[in-house]
Amino acid sequence: MxxxxxxxxxxxxxxxxxxxxxxxxxxxxxxxxxxxxxxxxxxxxxxxxxxxxxxxxxxxxxxxxxxxxxxxxxxxxxxxxxxxxxxxxxxxxxxxxxxxxxxxxxxxxxxxxxxxxxxxxxxxxxxxxxxxxxxxxxxxxxxxxxxxxxxxxxxxxxxxxxxxxxxxxxxxxxxxxxxxxxxxxxxxxxxxxxxxxxxxxxxxxxxxxxxxxxxxxxxxxxxxxxxxxxxxxxxxxxxxxxxxxxxxxxxxMPIGNISTALNKVAFPIFAQLQNDEMRLRDAYKRIMLLVLYIINPITVLMLVLAEPITVLLFTKKWLPMVPIFQVICLSGLLYPLHLYNLLILQVKGRSDLFLRLEIIKKVLLTIIIIISFYYGLYGLLWGQLFFSIIALFINTYFAGKMIGYSTQNQLLDMLPLYILITFVGSTIYLIDTYIFNNFTDIIRLALSLVSGLTLYVGLSYLFKVSCLSELKNIVLRK
Structure with a gap:
């Protein structure tokens, strides 16, 4: 095989x-x-x-x-x-x-x-x-x-x-x-x-x-x-x-599971390619972009539709968690990037560098928590997002050096996907707010999700996003 x-x-x-x-x-x-x-x-x-x-x-x-x-x-x-x-x-x-x-x-x-x-x-x-x-x-x-x-x-x-x-x-x-x-x-x-x-x-x-x-x-x-x-x-x-x-x-639920599932598959595969930098870089790039292509629309749609999702699933007694959930979703957009960059350090056997970077990042996080604590609960949440952005640059820099895939190149490859999902998310937010808002929660969610995913796939096809073809080939086992 x-x-x-x-x-x-x-x-x-x-x-x-x-x-x-x-x-x-x-x-x-x-x-x-x-x-x-x-x-x-x-x-x-x-x-x-x-x-x-x-x-x-x-x-x-x-x-x-x-x-x-x-x-x-x-x-x-x-x-x-x-x-x-x-x-x-x-x-x-x-x-x-x-x-x-x-x-x-x-x-x-x-x-x-x-x-x-x-x-x-x-x-x-x-x-x-x-x-x-x-x-x-x-x-x-x-x-x-x-x-x-x-x-x-x-x-x-x-x-x-x-x-x-x-x-x-x-x-x-x-x-x-x-x-x-x-x-x-x-x-x-x-x-x-x-x-x-x-x-x-x-x-x-x-x-x-x-x-x-x-x-x-x-x-x-x-x-x-x-x-x-x-x-x-x-x-x-x-x-x-x-x-x-x-x-x-x-x-x-969606972000962690998709990323973790692919992580379990990717680690032994990356381990087999650890001495072939070109194939390892290619495998890493394809998996990372594919994960982002799948996860991003789910995350953004959850952020936009946080209120009806919460009420439908957990009842109105959980409504205070909605703004908390929305900020956390922003951090979630970067989660797969952290995961796969750190995976490269493990595959390359650089557990020493892995540890040093974790210590540096945790010192930064401690400083951010101390500062953001004075701004209350939401100060802590936005501080968490700020830290995630800083940590992303640290992870991509060191992992990228090991496979010849710089931070700049990674960000340039990811940028079209983030632009696409930002447009889709903004469009669905406006549609949900001004058109679907008067429907019941379940109909509102169904209409918004179908509209969002249809728009996402349609634009992907129109602009020939490579991840769509990659996903199609995997589904068809080509």
Whole structure:
């Protein structure tokens, strides 16, 4: 099977997995948002940072090292498995004993028990992390999809039953615990590989040397990705955190899933091309532009239609999140660019540079947060967008140098797509405001979405946008 065929097949099954799980998650979240109150989502949002750090520690750099390394032996996998398990237990113990301090920091006593139960997922996930990595390395995304979708369905069923019975925030805890436990069980049962009690110090040093910098970078990223939940939770209210968390999750539903799905396919493919700069640059450019072509219209239409989307999905009690959501969507337009530029650093084995850049960016973000905090919640949100723009120039500069694709050239290649979607978004905003505004929310949304996508595809065809032909060829498997 050619590299292109592998990419297409991998992308299809990755999307089935990614969107299968996320569609279930999204539908369930709609029901939960209607049954629960924003404050209960806010409580979970306050401890999201600990979930992120835990997952990064045992599913970050070491597993990435396995994906990019050749001639692996059982001792490689067993060493990483043992390390992941020990680290997950250690991190959970730290979180368990720190839970009262976390609750005191946020002035929410209920967080002690919530944190202790919620973070059990660290240990559950660690049991299946290496098996999942092996599937990624071999690009067996079909199996990943067939295992992950049933797991999330079971977790979602438990969450809905608990919410219906009045368990409140604990239904969200149950969702995560059941999902991670069942998925790890599925991975363990169906995998032909089983860990042995072999811990090779040589193998550990090899993978740790590459992986620890990525892990530290990942932790920094998680801390600062969730820094807004921390600041908002400490100085505002759980309800405000709930609005921010729900807005961010809604934005990441299409953006994060499309980008992450292609990222899973792109990383092993880029790894195979890491020594061929021309082919790597070409593959990077094509994937990046295609992702932007798919994501941009979705993001802009969500921004323009934020109010009817919110009311239709979550009811009017969530209306205060609309302006928060719109600012977050602006930052979301740059998300794929960050992701794929940083992927180049990983593929090239420059985890040292990856870490240094993350430290520099986080220092800048800290300064921006301190300044923007004095302008309230929306000052923080606009500061987040400003930081994203600065970080984009940093990422594209260093990644571009490695593949001969400068920041200027990247921006010039992307500019036509951003001009196109800005025009489409502005047009739909005017049509929705002056023509569709008097219709019911569902009709208003349907008419606006159909009009927007028709205009987008029509203009793409008229101006011969290459991404449209690329997408057509992928769909037709050419």
């Amino acid at each position: 050619s590299l292109k065929e592998q990419a297409i097949k991998g992308a299809i099954w990755t999307y089935i997995q990614q969107f299968g799980t996320q569609i279930v998650n999204f539908v369930v979240s709609i029901f939960l948002a209607r049954m629960l109150i924003p404050e209960e989502f806010g409580l979970i949002g306050m401890i999201a940072i600990f979930m992120g750090i835990g997952n990064t520690l045992f599913d970050g750099g070491m597993t990435s090292s396995l994906i990019r390394s050749d001639n692996l032996e059982n001792s490689d996998y067993s060493t990483v498995f043992i390390f992941n398990l020990v680290v997950s237990i250690g991190v959970y113990c730290i979180v368990f004993f720190s839970a009262p301090l976390i609750a005191e920091f946020y002035k929410q006593p209920s967080l002690t028990k919530i944190t202790r139960f919620y973070c059990l997922s660290f240990i559950f996930s660690s049991f299946g992390s290496v098996q999942n990595t092996m599937l990624t390395k071999t690009m067996n995304f079909k199996k990943q999809a067939l295992l992950s979708v049933p797991a999330i369905v079971l977790g979602s069923t438990v969450a809905l039953v608990m919410a219906k019975q009045g368990y409140g925030v604990w239904s969200l805890v149950g969702l995560t615990l059941v999902n991670t436990f069942v998925l790890s069980c599925f991975l363990w049962i169906t995998s032909s590989w089983k860990p042995t009690l072999v811990f090779s110090l040589v193998k550990f040093k090899k993978h740790f040397k590459y992986g620890y910098k990525l892990t530290l970078s990942g932790i920094l990223d998680i801390v600062f990705t969730n820094i807004y939940q921390i600041v908002i939770g400490r100085f505002f209210t759980p309800t405000t955190v709930g609005y921010y968390t729900r807005a961010n999750q809604l934005m990441m």
